[in-house]
Amino acid sequence: xxxxxxxxxxxxxxxxNCELACSFSHETQFRPTATRVHVYTWDRExxxxxxxxxxxxxxxxxxVCPSGALHRTKGTTLVEYSREKCIGxxxxxxxxxxxxxxxxxxxxxILKCDTCGGDPACVQxxxxxxxxxxxxxxxxxxxxxxxxxxxxxxxxxx
Amino acid sequence: xxxxxxxxxxVNLTTGAxxxxxxDMKDAALYIGARGLGDKLYIDEVDPKVDPLSPDxxxxxxxxxxxxxxxxxxxxxxVVTKGPLTDAIAGSNSGGxxxxxxxxxxxxxxxxxxxxxxxxxxxxxxDVVEIRDASKIWGQxxxxxxxxIRAETDAEAKVACIGPAGEKQVLFAAIMNEMxxxxxxxxxxxVMGSKNLKAIAVVGTKPIKVADPKAFKDAVLVGRKLVKxxxxxxxxxxxxxxxxxxxxxxxxxxxxxxxxxxxxxxxxDKVGGESLTANTLxxxxxxxxxxxxxxxxxxxxxPKYAGEGEGPEYEAAWSMGPDCGIDNLExxxxxxxxxxxxxxxxxxxxxxxxxxxDMFQAGILTTKDTDGLDLSFGNVDTLxxxxxxxGLREGLGNKLALGSYRFANSxxxxxxxxxxxxxxxPAYDPRGVQGIGLQYATCNxxxxxxxxxxxxxxxxxxxxKLDPHATAxxxxxxxxxxxxxxxxDASGGCIFGTFGMGGENFAAMLTALTxxxxxxxxxxxxxxxxxxxxxMFNLEAGLxxxxxxxxxxxxxxxxxxGPSKGQVSHVPEMLPEYYxxxxxxxxGVPTKERLEQLQLA
Numbered sequence: 068x069x070x071x072x073x074x075x076x077x078x079x080x081x082x083x084n085c086e087l088a089c090s091f092s093h094e095t096q097f098r099p100t101a102t103r104v105h106v107y108t109w110d111r112e113x114x115x116x117x118x119x120x121x122x123x124x125x126x127x128x129x130x131v132c133p134s135g136a137l138h139r140t141k142g143t144t145l146v147e148y149s150r151e152k153c154i155g156x157x158x159x160x161x162x163x164x165x166x167x168x169x170x171x172x173x174x175x176x177i178l179k180c181d182t183c184g185g186d187p188a189c190v191q192x193x194x195x196x197x198x199x200x201x202x203x204x205x206x207x208x209x210x211x212x213x214x215x216x217x218x219x220x221x222x223x224x225x
Numbered sequence: 226x227x228x229x230x231x232x233x234x235x236v237n238l239t240t241g242a243x244x245x246x247x248x249d250m251k252d253a254a255l256y257i258g259a260r261g262l263g264d265k266l267y268i269d270e271v272d273p274k275v276d277p278l279s280p281d282x283x284x285x286x287x288x289x290x291x292x293x294x295x296x297x298x299x300x301x302x303x304v305v306t307k308g309p310l311t312d313a314i315a316g317s318n319s320g321g322x323x324x325x326x327x328x329x330x331x332x333x334x335x336x337x338x339x340x341x342x343x344x345x346x347x348x349x350x351x352d353v354v355e356i357r358d359a360s361k362i363w364g365q366x367x368x369x370x371x372x373x374i375r376a377e378t379d380a381e382a383k384v385a386c387i388g389p390a391g392e393k394q395v396l397f398a399a400i401m402n403e404m405x406x407x408x409x410x411x412x413x414x415x416v417m418g419s420k421n422l423k424a425i426a427v428v429g430t431k432p433i434k435v436a437d438p439k440a441f442k443d444a445v446l447v448g449r450k451l452v453k454x455x456x457x458x459x460x461x462x463x464x465x466x467x468x469x470x471x472x473x474x475x476x477x478x479x480x481x482x483x484x485x486x487x488x489x490x491x492x493x494d495k496v497g498g499e500s501l502t503a504n505t506l507x508x509x510x511x512x513x514x515x516x517x518x519x520x521x522x523x524x525x526x527x528p529k530y531a532g533e534g535e536g537p538e539y540e541a542a543w544s545m546g547p548d549c550g551i552d553n554l555e556x557x558x559x560x561x562x563x564x565x566x567x568x569x570x571x572x573x574x575x576x577x578x579x580x581x582x583d584m585f586q587a588g589i590l591t592t593k594d595t596d597g598l599d600l601s602f603g604n605v606d607t608l609x610x611x612x613x614x615x616g617l618r619e620g621l622g623n624k625l626a627l628g629s630y631r632f633a634n635s636x637x638x639x640x641x642x643x644x645x646x647x648x649x650x651p652a653y654d655p656r657g658v659q660g661i662g663l664q665y666a667t668c669n670x671x672x673x674x675x676x677x678x679x680x681x682x683x684x685x686x687x688x689x690k691l692d693p694h695a696t697a698x699x700x701x702x703x704x705x706x707x708x709x710x711x712x713x714d715a716s717g718g719c720i721f722g723t724f725g726m727g728g729e730n731f732a733a734m735l736t737a738l739t740x741x742x743x744x745x746x747x748x749x750x751x752x753x754x755x756x757x758x759x760x761m762f763n764l765e766a767g768l769x770x771x772x773x774x775x776x777x778x779x780x781x782x783x784x785x786x787g788p789s790k791g792q793v794s795h796v797p798e799m800l801p802e803y804y805x806x807x808x809x810x811x812x813g814v815p816t817k818e819r820l821e822q823l824q825l826a
Binding site: 077080081082083084087088091094095096097098099100101108110111112113114115192194195 | 293294295322329368371403404405429430431432433434435438442449453507508509510511512513514515516517518520522533534535
C-alpha cells in the first residue's frame with residue numbers, strides 16, 4: 068500500500084526538528100535553506116504548521132517541467148526529481164501552488180520532498196508525531212477517531 | 226570549521242562601526258560557546274567596575290555550537306553583560322529560534338558596545354549588518370515591536386527586543402525573542418535600553434557543519450531516547466509545564482509564601498500546572514530543536530484578566546502567586562502576559578511586589594507611599610495594577626522598578642528584600658531544601674535556581690535521591706550542578722536535557738559536532754573554568770564573601786507551617802566546604818593552583 072506524509076498541525080510544537088533532520092539527511096550539515104520542509108509559526112497565537120510537498124497525483128510541477136526532470140514513475144506516489152535532467156528553468160517553483168518546490172542556489176537544484184527514499188527523516192525526528200508516514204488509506208484514521216470519540220461521549224452522556 | 230561558525234560580529238553604536246573578527250579557536254575549545262565564550266569575550270574587554278548602564282558597558286549575544294543543530298533541545302543563546310540589578314556578571318539564557326538564526330548568519334557571538342544617539346535596531350542578514358533607525362518603534366510593546374521590525378526587514382526574521390521596561394531601564398527588564406521567550410534575569414534588557422538598542426533582527430542562511438556526522442547523529446539519537454524515557458523530560462514537562470512544580474514543592478514544604486514568611490501555602494494547587502492544564506492551556510510548545518515541549522501556550526478568557534501568550538512558568542506562578550499570598554491563576558497569568566509584553570523578569574517583579582506587601586503589612590509603607598493602593602498580601606487587583614505601573618515606571622512602580630533590595634533599602638529596611646547579590650531568589654525555599662540555598666548564595670549572577678538546579682536530586686529524585694533537609698554532601702552536588710550547567714549553557718543546550726542526559730551525552734555530541742575531543746571530565750572542567758572566570762570578574766567588580774549570603778530571615782526565622790516546619794537554612798555551615806571543593810581560600814578567592822589547573826592563571 069502506498070504511503071503518504073501526513074501532517075497533524077494540532078500536534079506540532081513548532082520545534083523545527085523536522086527541518087533540521089531534513090537538511091542533515093540530505094547534506095550532513097544544518098543549512099536552513101537546504102530543508103524541504105518548512106515550519107510556519109504564528110508567535111502571537113503560538114501555532115505552528117509544517118509544510119512540504121504532498122506528491123500531488125496531478126502535479127503542476129510535473130506538467131510544467133519541460134525536461135522531464137520532475138516526473139512520476141508509474142505505480143508510485145512519489146513525484147521524483149532528476150538533477151541531471153533539470154535545466155534550472157524554475158518553472159516548477161512558479162507552478163506549485165503550495166510553494167513546495169524551491170530553487171536552491173547553493174546546490175543549483177530544485178529542492179522538494181523525496182520522502183528520503185521511503186523513510187523520511189523528518190518523521191523519525193518529530194518528537195510529537197505531528198508528521199507521520201502512513202498508508203494513504205488510513206492516513207486520516209486518527210482524525211476520524213477523535214470525532215468518533217465525540218459521538219461516543221455524546222451517546223454515553225445521553 | 227565544524228560546530229563553530231568562526232566569526233565574531235562587533236557593532237559599536239557610538240561610532241556606527243560594524244566589524245568582524247575571527248573566533249579564537251583556542252578560546253572556543255576552552256570555553257565552548259554561548260555562556261562560556263561570551264563570558265571570555267566580555268571579561269577580556271570590559272572593566273569589572275564599569276557602570277552597567279553606561280556606554281562603557283558591553284553586551285554579548287552568543288549561540289553555542291549546538292544552536293542550529295538537532296542536538297536535543299540545543300537551540301539556546303546566552304546574553305552576557307554586567308547586570309544593573311546585581312552589579313555582578315549577568316548571564317541570561319533563552320530558547321526560541323533567535324540563537325540558531327544568529328549562528329546560521331555566521332556568528333559565534335555578537336558584541337554590542339557604546340551607545341546610539343537615538344533609538345536604533347540592528348538588522349543582520351548573513352554578512353550584511355545595518356544599524357537602523359527605531360525612533361518610530363520606540364515605545365512599542367514586545368509583540369508590536371516584533372511585528373514592526375519584521376515588516377521592515379523580513380517576515381520570518383527572528384527578533385530579540387526590549388519592551389517599555391527595557392527602554393525605561395527597569396533594573397530587571399528582560400530581552401524577549403519570538404515574543405514569548407526571554408533572556409529574563411539580572412536586567413539585561415535595561416542594558417539594551419541604556420544603549421538605545423530596541424531590537425536585533427536576524428536572518429541567517431549559512432550551514433553549521435558537523436565533524437563526524439554519523440557519530441553526531443548516533444549521539445543525538447541516544448540523547449533523545451534518554452530524554453524521552455525520562456518521567457520528567459519525556460512526559461511530565463509536556464503534560465503540565467514547569468508549573469507542575471507548585472504542588473511538588475508545596476508537598477515538601479519548600480514553597481515560599483508571603484515573601485518567605487512561610488514555606489507552605491495551603492491553596493497553592495490553584496496556581497499549579499494541573500490547574501493550568503485544566504483551565505488556561507491551549508497547547509504545548511517547544512523551542513528550536515526541542516524534544517521536551519515544556520512551553521505553555523495559554524489563554525485567559527475572563528474579561529477582567531483577558532489575555533493570551535505563554536506561561537506562566539513555575540517560578541512566575543510562584544512569585545506572583547503564593548509569594549504575594551495569591552492563588553488566582555487568571556490574575557497571575559495576566560501579569561505573566563504583561564511581563565512578556567513589556568519585557569520584564571516575572572520572578573523579580575513578583576518578589577519585589579511581595580517585598581512591598583510585606584513592608585505594608587509591617588507598617589513601613591502606608592497608602593501614602595503606594596499611590597493609595599492597598600498592598601495587603603493577597604490583593605489580586607493590586608498585583609495587576611503594580612505590574613503595569615512597574616513596566617511603565619509610573620508612581621510607586623518607578624521605585625519598585627529598582628528591585629526589592631534598592632526599594633527596601635531606600636526605606637532603611639533591606640532585611641525585607643529576599644535577595645542574594647540584590648537579585649530575588651526564586652521559588653524553592655532554602656530552609657526546606659538545603660542545597661538550593663547554597664546555590665542561591667554562591668551563584669555568580671545572584672539569587673538563581675537554574676545555574677545549579679539541585680532540586681533535581683533533592684526533590685525530584687533524578688540521578689540521586691537526597692534528603693532535602695540534610696546538608697551532608699550538598700556542597701559537592703551544588704558544585705557539580707554549577708559546573709555541568711555552565712558547560713551545557715556554553716554548548717547552547719537546555720538544562721532540561723539533563724532530565725535524561727548526563728555530562729557524557731553532552732560531551733559525546735559536542736565532540737562529534739566540533740571535532741574537538743571532550744571527555745566527560747573535560748566537559749565538566751570547561752564548566753568549572755567558566756564558573757571561576759565569572760567568579761574572578763565578580764571579585765574584581767568588588768564583590769566579596771559577604772555577598773555569598775542568604776537574607777537573615779532564612780537562617781534565623783524557621784518555616785512556620787507545613788512539612789518543613791521548624792527548618793532554617795544552613796548555608797553558613799555549608800559554605801566553607803563549598804569553598805574548599807572549589808579550590809578557593811577561606812574568603813572565597815580562587816587559589817592560584819586551581820586557576821592554573823583550569824588554564825585561567
